[in-house]
Amino acid sequence: MGKKxxxxxxxxxxxxxxxxFVTEMKRAAEQSEYANDLLGQxxxxxxxxxxxxxxxxxxxxxxxxxxxxxxxxxxxxxxxGIAHFHTVRVNQPSGWFYTADALREICDIWDKxxxxxxxxxxxxxxIILLGTxxxxxxxxxxxxxxxGWDLGGSGSAMRTPNCCVGQARCEWANIDTMAITNEITQHxxxxxxxxxxxxxxxxxxxxxxxxxxxxxxxxDMSVIGTWxxxxxxxAAEVTNYAKGGMDIAEEIAGLCPTGCITWDGSxxxxxxxxxxxxxxxxxxxPKALRPGKEKGATILLGSKAPxxxxxxxxxxxxxxxxxxxxxxxxxxxxxRVWEWWDDHGKNRERIGELIERLxxxxxxxxxxxxxxxxxxKEPRRDPFFFWSEEDIIK
Ligand code: SF4
Ligand code: SF4
Numbered sequence: 001m002g003k004k005x006x007x008x009x010x011x012x013x014x015x016x017x018x019x020x021f022v023t024e025m026k027r028a029a030e031q032s033e034y035a036n037d038l039l040g041q042x043x044x045x046x047x048x049x050x051x052x053x054x055x056x057x058x059x060x061x062x063x064x065x066x067x068x069x070x071x072x073x074x075x076x077x078x079x080x081g082i083a084h085f086h087t088v089r090v091n092q093p094s095g096w097f098y099t100a101d102a103l104r105e106i107c108d109i110w111d112k113x114x115x116x117x118x119x120x121x122x123x124x125x126x127i128i129l130l131g132t133x134x135x136x137x138x139x140x141x142x143x144x145x146x147x148g149w150d151l152g153g154s155g156s157a158m159r160t161p162n163c164c165v166g167q168a169r170c171e172w173a174n175i176d177t178m179a180i181t182n183e184i185t186q187h188x189x190x191x192x193x194x195x196x197x198x199x200x201x202x203x204x205x206x207x208x209x210x211x212x213x214x215x216x217x218x219x220d221m222s223v224i225g226t227w228x229x230x231x232x233x234x235a236a237e238v239t240n241y242a243k244g245g246m247d248i249a250e251e252i253a254g255l256c257p258t259g260c261i262t263w264d265g266s267x268x269x270x271x272x273x274x275x276x277x278x279x280x281x282x283x284x285x286p287k288a289l290r291p292g293k294e295k296g297a298t299i300l301l302g303s304k305a306p307x308x309x310x311x312x313x314x315x316x317x318x319x320x321x322x323x324x325x326x327x328x329x330x331x332x333x334x335x336r337v338w339e340w341w342d343d344h345g346k347n348r349e350r351i352g353e354l355i356e357r358l359x360x361x362x363x364x365x366x367x368x369x370x371x372x373x374x375x376x377k378e379p380r381r382d383p384f385f386f387w388s389e390e391d392i393i394k
Pocket of ligand 1 (some may be wrong): 164165166169171172173174176206207208209210211212
């Protein structure tokens with residue numbers, strides 16, 4: 001083990017009320033040269049207000065173009081333990097369900113070949129194994145894959161799809177988010193492991209509009225469970241909520257975003273034709289209200305964080321689609337969207353940015369999507385009325 005570093009600036013970060021990553025790094029540093037030198041370099045970076053990471057070169061495993069993010073120290077002589085400090089992304093199980101044995105297996109492999117530091121989980125969803133050498137990548141991959149694990153996506157590829165716990169634990173799930181996530185992962189293995197897109201593409205699957213994984217803000221394509229038909233009402237349970245002290249007029253009808261709930265003091269009615277399926281009333285009165293019986297999903301497109309240009313939220317491209325095996329309609333839609341993006345996207349241009357640049361009408365025409373009022377993102381700015389030269393009466 002190399003020398004221990006004095007880390008007064010990092011030590012300060014241990015003083016708050018929350019668990020500290022510095023404390024965890026120090027624990028790992030007792031047995032790991034990577035973690036020890038990482039502490040030293042980070043302290044120096046804090047002192048100088050300067051990063052000492054250089055993003056260098058492509059590293060990976062044979063047959064895959066992604067899954068490993070290369071990172072090197074720019075002062076390796078000073079911190080040889082982190083001369084290489086590559087990140088390995090491991091495809092997480094849908095819904096993040098693990099057995100204790102599975103977690104031990106991952107940790108044992110990582111103790112053997114890496115820094116002992118992990119991030120459970122990265123914002124894409126993967127298990128993030130932080131810091132290893134180039135020569136360890138193939139052995140790590142061999143050990144992981146021999147036990148049924150696989151690498152996740154990175155670079156200009158489909159990123160590892162991610163979902164909420166869905167029907168495994170949540171009564172509100174309108175779709176089987178975990179099955180859909182697994183299906184997308186298996187169906188697009190090539191697109192995930194061999195980057196060939198203009199830029200990254202993320203899927204996130206939420207069981208309902210509560211959207212616990214924030215798919216509307218963090219996925220190029222959000223799949224959000226919804227329903228067709230009327231919300232199911234149990235009148236006796238509505239009465240129980242009222243008797244229990246709930247102010248239904250204010251808390252339920254008053255906060256319905258489309259104003260489609262009426263409460264006359266004794267009975268609750270819903271104008272379902274104006275319901276936007278936001279889940280507010282159902283989440284507040286789970287015993288009294290349930291989604292309609294015909295289940296499916298709304299597909300939204302385009303959100304992203306503000307990396308190249310500003311942040312975008314997803315908007316609706318398909319108000320309702322059945323999400324049942326073998327998901328042919330869904331995969332056909334994805335293929336059409338990708339084909340247009342492939343043909344027109346510039347390097348490092350996300351699908352949402354491409355639509356903003358070329359216009360929604362161009363996207364609709366190319367993908368041959370049916371038009372619905374729900375697809376209007378901002379009324380008056382993008383009405384779906386477009387005409388060609390020959391339509392104009394002269
Ligand atoms: Fe449940 Fe909906 Fe949250 Fe999924 S998004 S966990 S279905 S509340
Ligand atoms: Fe209103 Fe939302 Fe309930 Fe529909 S789901 S009735 S929009 S609160």
